[in-house]
Amino acid sequence: MAGIYIHVPFCRQACHYCSFHFSTSLRLKEEMMSAMLIEMQQVENKPSMIDTIYFGGGTPSILSIEEIKLLMDQIYRHYEVSGDVEVTLEANPEDLSEDYVKGLRDLGVNRLSIGIQSFLEDDLQYMNRAHSAEQSLQAIEYALSGGIRDVSLDLMFGLIGSDQSAWRASLEQIIDLSPTHISCYNLTVEEQTAFAHWREKGQLQEVDENIQYEQYLMTHELLSSAGYDHYEISNYAKPGHRSRHNQSYWNSQPYIGIGPSAHSFNGERRSWNVANNAKYLKQIKEGQERESELLSPSDRYNEYIMLGLRTAKGIAKSQIDEFPKKMRESFDAVSARLLGQGVLKSSGDTIYLSPEQWYISDAISAELFWDAD
Amino acid sequence: MKKIRNFCVIAHIDHGKSTLSDRLLERTQTISQRDMKNQALDDMDIERERGITIKSHAIQMYYKHTDGETYTYNLIDTPGHVDFSYEVSRSIAACEGALLLVDASQGVQAQTISNLYLAIEHDLEIIPILNKVDMESAMVEEMSDQIIDLIGCDKEDIILASGKTGIGIEDILSAIVDRIPAPKGDPKEPLQALIFDSMFNSFRGVIAYFRIINGVINKGDDIRFVNTGKVYSADEIGILQLNQVPKNRLEAGNVGYVITGIKESKEIKVGDTITQDKNPCQSAIQGFEEVKPMVFAGIYPIDNDDFEDLRDSLEKLQLNDASLVFEPETSIALGFGFRCGFLGMLHLEIIQERLSREFDQEVITTVPNVSYNAYTKRDEHLIINTPADLPEPTLLDRVEEPYIKAQIITKPEYIGAIMTLCMEKRGELLNQTYLTTERVELSFDLPLAEIVFDFYDRLKSITRGYASFDYAPTDYRASDLVKLDIKLNGDSVDALSSLVHRTKADSFGRQICKRLKELLPRQQFMIAIQAAIGAKIIARETISALRKDVTAKCYGGDITRKRKLLEKQKKGKKKMRQIGTVQVPQKAFLEVLKLGDNG
Numbered sequence: 024m025a026g027i028y029i030h031v032p033f034c035r036q037a038c039h040y041c042s043f044h045f046s047t048s049l050r051l052k053e054e055m056m057s058a059m060l061i062e063m064q065q066v067e068n069k070p071s072m073i074d075t076i077y078f079g080g081g082t083p084s085i086l087s088i089e090e091i092k093l094l095m096d097q098i099y100r101h102y103e104v105s106g107d108v109e110v111t112l113e114a115n116p117e118d119l120s121e122d123y124v125k126g127l128r129d130l131g132v133n134r135l136s137i138g139i140q141s142f143l144e145d146d147l148q149y150m151n152r153a154h155s156a157e158q159s160l161q162a163i164e165y166a167l168s169g170g171i172r173d174v175s176l177d178l179m180f181g182l183i184g185s186d187q188s189a190w191r192a193s194l195e196q197i198i199d200l201s202p203t204h205i206s207c208y209n210l211t212v213e214e215q216t217a218f219a220h221w222r223e224k225g226q227l228q229e230v231d232e233n234i235q236y237e238q239y240l241m242t243h244e245l246l247s248s249a250g251y252d253h254y255e256i257s258n259y260a261k262p263g264h265r266s267r268h269n270q271s272y273w274n275s276q277p278y279i280g281i282g283p284s285a286h287s288f289n290g291e292r293r294s295w296n297v298a299n300n301a302k303y304l305k306q307i308k309e310g311q312e313r314e315s316e317l318l319s320p321s322d323r324y325n326e327y328i329m330l331g332l333r334t335a336k337g338i339a340k341s342q343i344d345e346f347p348k349k350m351r352e353s354f355d356a357v358s359a360r361l362l363g364q365g366v367l368k369s370s371g372d373t374i375y376l377s378p379e380q381w382y383i384s385d386a387i388s389a390e391l392f393w394d395a396d
Numbered sequence: 397m398k399k400i401r402n403f404c405v406i407a408h409i410d411h412g413k414s415t416l417s418d419r420l421l422e423r424t425q426t427i428s429q430r431d432m433k434n435q436a437l438d439d440m441d442i443e444r445e446r447g448i449t450i451k452s453h454a455i456q457m458y459y460k461h462t463d464g465e466t467y468t469y470n471l472i473d474t475p476g477h478v479d480f481s482y483e484v485s486r487s488i489a490a491c492e493g494a495l496l497l498v499d500a501s502q503g504v505q506a507q508t509i510s511n512l513y514l515a516i517e518h519d520l521e522i523i524p525i526l527n528k529v530d531m532e533s534a535m536v537e538e539m540s541d542q543i544i545d546l547i548g549c550d551k552e553d554i555i556l557a558s559g560k561t562g563i564g565i566e567d568i569l570s571a572i573v574d575r576i577p578a579p580k581g582d583p584k585e586p587l588q589a590l591i592f593d594s595m596f597n598s599f600r601g602v603i604a605y606f607r608i609i610n611g612v613i614n615k616g617d618d619i620r621f622v623n624t625g626k627v628y629s630a631d632e633i634g635i636l637q638l639n640q641v642p643k644n645r646l647e648a649g650n651v652g653y654v655i656t657g658i659k660e661s662k663e664i665k666v667g668d669t670i671t672q673d674k675n676p677c678q679s680a681i682q683g684f685e686e687v688k689p690m691v692f693a694g695i696y697p698i699d700n701d702d703f704e705d706l707r708d709s710l711e712k713l714q715l716n717d718a719s720l721v722f723e724p725e726t727s728i729a730l731g732f733g734f735r736c737g738f739l740g741m742l743h744l745e746i747i748q749e750r751l752s753r754e755f756d757q758e759v760i761t762t763v764p765n766v767s768y769n770a771y772t773k774r775d776e777h778l779i780i781n782t783p784a785d786l787p788e789p790t791l792l793d794r795v796e797e798p799y800i801k802a803q804i805i806t807k808p809e810y811i812g813a814i815m816t817l818c819m820e821k822r823g824e825l826l827n828q829t830y831l832t833t834e835r836v837e838l839s840f841d842l843p844l845a846e847i848v849f850d851f852y853d854r855l856k857s858i859t860r861g862y863a864s865f866d867y868a869p870t871d872y873r874a875s876d877l878v879k880l881d882i883k884l885n886g887d888s889v890d891a892l893s894s895l896v897h898r899t900k901a902d903s904f905g906r907q908i909c910k911r912l913k914e915l916l917p918r919q920q921f922m923i924a925i926q927a928a929i930g931a932k933i934i935a936r937e938t939i940s941a942l943r944k945d946v947t948a949k950c951y952g953g954d955i956t957r958k959r960k961l962l963e964k965q966k967k968g969k970k971k972m973r974q975i976g977t978v979q980v981p982q983k984a985f986l987e988v989l990k991l992g993d994n995g
Contacts, residue, residue: 272955278952325963329958380920383943386942386965392966
């Protein structure tokens with residue numbers, strides 16, 4: 024089983040927090056379409072079965088139904104696609120209309136992930152989103168009533184405009200809307216974003232870490248008691264509605280990335296396209312090699328730890344046993360200490376972090392990491 | 397013997413000693429310009445980088461004088477730092493003359509003065525030289541007056557020179573013949589040769605550098621080292637040019653080297669006398685001392701598994717640095733390591749750096765301390781080289797700490813700041829002498845322990861670098877000392893314990909806690925830092941728990957980048973030591989002492 028990720032590298036405007044690859048100039052859109060179609064066909068060693076398809080970005084909903092159809096058709100032409108394939112498309116509220124949703128549904132899109140981010144006008148402006156809160160509500164209604172099986176809504180917390188009671192109200196509102204899936208992202212100031220630039224100049228207002236942590240806990244509590252399963256640090260799903268595609272990243276399953284900046288993984292090697300539209304077009308035109316790295320046992324071990332500790336699934340001791348002895352021994356020693364300190368938890372074959380501790384999972388991963396030098 | 401001249405150069409760091417030496421070597425064609433890496437005499441990397449000569453060396457050159465005769469010059473180089481004053485004194489004792497080199501912009505510094513006094517004590521003929529006279533900032537008149545005040549010479553005696561442009565080099569070379577006396581001594585007397593330095597060569601063993609006072613030494617002689625009493629065969633003797641030049645025989649007055657097959661430099665002691673085993677001299681040359689370490693600190697491997705490697709490395713270092721002493725010790729916090737004795741703080745830093753560069757050993761150095769005398773109520777005398785060894789207060793009668801006499805030379809405008817610093821360091825002003833209107837010498841009586849704790853850095857900062865400093869140990873005196881413990885989450889960290897004067901314990905404890913708060917990274921739990929005397933907590937700081945340490949998104953394109961980021965974080969953690977539940981960075985143990993200007 025494998026996934027296909029299609030990166031649509033265009034946005035109408037740049038959100039101040041976003042570090043993913045995109046361009047706000049649509050000049051190269053036509054050319055980009057054909058390059059991605061070519062790349063889909065050119066992929067070597069195609070996997071035997073495609074289980075998930077994911078349109079991410081950028082803003083995939085910037086594409087017309089016809090353009091999305093071209094991409095879908097090309098996938099079906101060149102790949103074996105599973106009968107119950109999960110097809111996700113990320114959409115911005117301002118792009119969704121009744122017709123557009125219907126068009127997507129007819130193309131086989133059965134999961135719509137909508138970037139709501141906030142129900143508050145001030146927050147949206149602060150983040151430089153291209154839609155209003157009202158547009159969001161309208162878009163959600165189109166999606167929920169449009170016959171799409173799964174609707175996922177994205178929200179962000181740790182924003183300067185939302186205090187505890189405002190965040191609680193947002194959570195209650197989203198619970199009322201009852202989508203099958205919710206992603207709640209704590210604002211992370213990424214490099215090369217407007218927020219990072221402001222922070223450097225000392226102009227970024229930031230929410231106290233303790234308040235952000237409380238918001239994180241509040242999210243966990245409210246969504247859990249509303250029947251959502253907290254299965255990854257930022258992701259919640261009603262039973263049976265987890266994102267299969269995203270889970271494949273965390274389970275180190277193979278995936279194919281199409282489009283600029285997209286990453287592929289074949290179980291041994293990870294490769295990626297250049298994160299620049301013009302360079303990507305040249306790369307495809309000239310048949311240039313992608314950049315890649317062969318994952319050493321230590322790389323795979325470290326990724327297994329890092330990804331496992333972000334999810335409810337945790338780390339399986341039986342999986343650790345598959346790694347070289349020195350890593351196993353190091354894992355045993357460090358995990359024993361962290362278990363003793365009550366940081367890690369253990370149940371049967373599984374060693375995991377409780378959702379409260381996911382909030383510091385990077386620090387804990389680094390402790391368990393194997394240092395190859 | 398009449399055609400030999402033995403001399404050294406007395407100068408402050410950066411006053412141009414190495415450059416001037418290079419010019420002398422060039423002018424006498426001892427070394428060609430092409431062969432010359434700048435500053436040929438400093439051949440250790442660390443020396444070159446720090447611009448100071450750590451170990452002394454010697455070199456022979458030949459000078460054809462205007463009188464038509466060719467003279468043999470032995471230039472004996474001297475180390476230029478307070479930590480190495482004994483070695484300086486032995487180099488001086490091997491000479492009849494000294495070139496006093498003073499930077500024409502900077503004037504006389506403390507180090508220069510104390511070495512100058514040593515030279516005068518040994519009756520050396522002083523040739524004063526004002527160096528760097530070509531610089532725009534040179535103040536020839538003023539600095540000449542300073543030198544005249546200092547040694548009572550005539551103005552005409554001062555040679556104006558520039559190592560950079562070569563001005564005055566010829567004058568210096570002929571003044572060496574004209575002014576410095578030839579060695580006295582008798583080749584017919586029994587052999588008496590002064591060891592003024594030694595070095596270790598991994599192929600040839602320890603090489604001793606000596607100056608023959610009386611008698612002769614022949615290749616193959618059985619020679620005896622008077623103070624150690626040991627006898628060896630002089631397998632090879634010779635003179636020192638840029639390389640060693642073997643000879644069959646060396647006579648009184650000359651300078652040379654001997655190789656005996658000795659493998660450890662501690663068997664050859666600087667200041668010892670070499671004589672013939674069959675026909676020994678009546679007495680040893682005066683001035684020999686066992687070199688005593690002044691500062692002690694624990695050195696621990698970051699990883700306990702590297703303990704044996706560390707021992708090997710220290711042993712190898714000791715082969716060519718006999719002043720380094722060490723013995724195994726155990727720390728509750730750090731496991732197995734070594735208590736090491738150093739000549740001073742610079743020596744400590746050099747050893748730490750050499751461990752890292754030459755042996756790839758990253759180590760943790762604990763809070764340094766001086767050596768104390770403790771007397772118990774049962775009148776036992778204990779030497780305390782580590783705070784952990786101090787007996788319980790109930791058993792203790794008294795503790796004595798070492799004192800020094802410190803000389804500081806500075807500009808008058810900094811007297812106030814220096815007085816404040818030295819008084820805060822429990823010092824007493826002994827004397828104040830104006831060398832010139834712009835230069836004053838202060839002497840202080842100070843506890844040695846106080847200069848170990850960030851004295852030198854602060855002196856430099858309060859005087860903007862316009863102070864030079866030298867010290868000599870004086871005596872031990874009873875002192876009201878307490879053991880200050882540092883606790884992390886309730887666990888005492890023995891490696892951070894220190895002995896401090898009771899009156900300073902509170903402020904020292906507070907500052908050490910504050911400093912640790914800056915040095916320790918936040919962790920998943922709160923960290924309490926406490927300073928305690930016995931059971932009494934005198935200071936406390938807390939480091940709040942690490943709340944947020946995760947990125948919200950981690951999808952296909954994020955995994956590689958994120959893994960690499962955490963791998964880097966992991967490398968940082970590797971340089972830390974786990975104490976109880978707390979991770980302590982390697983550098984914290986030494987950095988904690990750099991308390992800043994309020995220390």
